[in-house]
Amino acid sequence: MERVRTALEGCRFEQRSTSDGIPAFGVSREDLHEVLQRLRDRADFVAVTFVTAVDRYPSEPRFELHHQLFSLIHEDRVRVTTELSEKDAKAASCVDLWPGAAFMERECYDMFGIRFEGHENLRRLLMPEEYGHHPLRKDFPHAGIEPDRLYRKWDRERRKNWDPSRAGGAK
């Protein structure tokens, strides 16, 4: 795509093959924010469709971080892929470019454990806050690790604060 090549002039990137025909570019972690900013400002990719990751466990580098961008004017898409190792799974946040990416980065952190630097509110989105695991990692067991942890904690509190006058039945 000529527009993208012009926008990314001077950046290091490699073209990747995709089966769905969307042009994809692999960039290094250091260049990620610069590439995304250029794509937004110079190539009219004003919207981010998704921020997600793929776990290639057990090969290393383990994670592939995907940003898919959409241009409303040209009606085309582009995908930016960044490879991250397990030990150092962090990347620059793109919330300053697209505020809507905040939730997607939070979900990505929740499910894969990838930290986004510059994200102001990087908390878990779906799993309980104190849950120590990342469910979409390939080495997470399918049936979960202690899925009832939050409920058990709540149940203990409930028994402690049990008020018979508010419960049905007991007098």
Added chain:
Amino acid sequence: MGSLTPVETTSDGNFISTRLDALINWGRKNSLWPMPMGLSCCGIELMAMIGPKFDIARFGAEAARFSPRQSDLMIVAGTLTWKMAQAARLIYDQMPEPKWVIAMGVCSSSGGMYDSYAVVQGVDSILPVDIYVPGCPPRPDSVIDAILKLQKKIERESPTKKFFSGEAFVDERGSQALLYQPNAAVKRSSLDLSPHDPRTGSKNAPEPAKQDG
């Protein structure tokens, strides 16, 4: 009259003598007020069951109330997640005695196809279930059959015995019914690895979280 087998009837038919248990149970079983806990697709079948085509009004259970204070039959219709489990238990606690629970569909009976970290593997691990209804989702007729079976079950209860023994007024604080105990499915999930699990034989398996019970 159904189960209210008259022991003695006067010649003019204006009086009937029977056992108190039978009278109370007769009243309870023929006016069940369901609390429709519609959590997913089973909820649609539940609506069909309440509607005019299947019509549970024929069995006296048509007064669906969305307040737990006004209902005595909880129909758990659908996939119960661990996040929703707290709400489900809270609603159950707020229902006045006597109360019954129907687990509608495989998801609420056993977790169904969702052998997952997010789903409760059977609502019987957090609620005392009376009737299980198989199906995914069950047809409305199956749930009506479950209500008929529950009516038979209510017939066998003895409310007066419960009343005079004081059992009905026991503070639930110390009772086992109030205590959550993880069922076998939950315990297994933290230990077992399936043969397809890439973790098998790997050196950096994640540490299981510390038990906080």
